Amino acid sequence: MIRAIHLLDDFAMGGVTRSMLLHRRPELASLAQSDVIPIKQGTKIAPRFDAELIITHFPPSWSRIPFLISLRLRNPTARLVHVEHSYTRSFEEHCVSSNGRFRIMLEMTLAIFNEVICVSHAQAEWLRQAATLPYAKVSVIHPWSSRPGLLDVPDLEHRTSGKQLRLAAYGRFARPKNFIALIHAISRFAPDEIELHLGGTGPDEAAMRAAATGNSHIHFHGMIEDVPAFLTECDALIVPSEWEAFGQVAMEARMAGRPILVADVDGLPEQVNPFCPAGAVAPLGTADEIERAVRHFMRLPLVDLGHRGRIATRSFEREVVKGWSDLYRRAANCAAQMENSDLPRAA
Known part of the structure; x- marks a missing residue:
């Protein structure tokens, strides 16, 4: 040894x-x-x-x-x-x-x-x-x-047509995560179309909360201690980072059986395996790009993508x-x- x-x-x-x-x-x-x-x-x-x-x-x-x-x-x-x-x-x-x-x-x-x-x-x-x-x-x-419990998160249930999408994003509230642009994009959706659940803290928090003012469908949860419980209450994860070497949160969402929408930067596209796709890859640099990508993502077979993503994490x-x-x-x-x-x- x-x-x-x-x-x-x-x-x-x-x-x-x-x-x-x-x-x-x-x-x-x-x-x-x-x-x-x-x-x-x-x-x-x-x-x-x-x-x-x-x-x-x-x-x-x-x-x-x-x-x-x-x-x-x-x-x-x-x-x-x-x-x-x-x-x-x-x-x-x-x-x-x-x-x-x-x-x-x-x-x-x-x-x-x-x-x-x-x-x-x-x-x-x-x-x-x-x-x-x-x-x-x-x-x-x-x-x-090494976060326990992700594989025990219940499978995503099929959404009925027109049902609100509960979208999650979590991590450090700082520039690389691009959460301010995400908030601006989600503010363009009607409350009955989508909810955004944000987990984390960091230097951008005040600006993020200011950007979310007046949007009842954008929620802040603080630091997420129980990630499996957080993902259980959400339908999908979005990772709109400006740069990201790997994207640990995307892997955690895949383990939890949740489909992912990730930016087309660095290692993030690798999370969406083309042979067993776990979600979608798209330009997510601006609010306009995020809005377009989310509207497309909402029309995808999210339950199937979440199931495939979980299967791909087994090894x-x-x-x-x-x-x-x-x-x-x-x-x-x-x-x-x-x-x-x-x-x-x-x-």
Whole structure:
């Protein structure tokens, strides 16, 4: 068994933090003892770790370069792996003022690692190009929320013609989620056509509530502690993000048997499997686009889409566990090779 260190700098990252629970599963715990270590933002010198595998879960940046270089120098025999949760093609388009400088940073920082894990195939394709990474250095392991009870949510019932659609959206109330445009779009529907149920908190909450003023069919639920119960009371999920590496909420909705409407950005379209479709993909950047997409979505066979989406998730957890198992085995093989070489072990 090897020891694996997971380095996090933000324990408010709900999906990332919850995903650490996966490593307690017997299949993974038998391969690696996994420990989560907090790293304060601004830390320049990395600790020495008694570990064969060190995994970073925070995005690289110019300010992180001293830490990452020292992580490599102070742990010379450890296998370094980076999991990229944040950066995507759409993030670069929306948030990066100098693509050249940004890509130089990516190339410099990711060169320090033995392996890079992406959370979607679209992200992996973009990152290989953006950071000029060898194809074999990048692999994909989808996130896993470890949220119980989703598979126990009752199947969606058939809606009678003209019945109100209960549409859900949840996550951090911040710009990437594009919830303000969503509210403007839903405000154009009659209350008997659709209800929008919003879960979460964040810096955009005041603006969102202001945009929803006068719309009795838009409801705020605060932080969602019981996601299965929240999804039980809804008919479908919409994810109108401006950028989204994977879209954990879409996976949770699929597990709960709820159809999804997702933006055509980054890893979100992968949630709507063309061979077993779980919903629809559409441009959702503006209120006009969201309104058009929702009106089309309402005419789809939502019960069938929800059922198919749930079926497609049955092997998902097994695939995620296999991805991490393979990663741990690669690290164990590298550690064994180190033991048989003349290289000194890390202190």
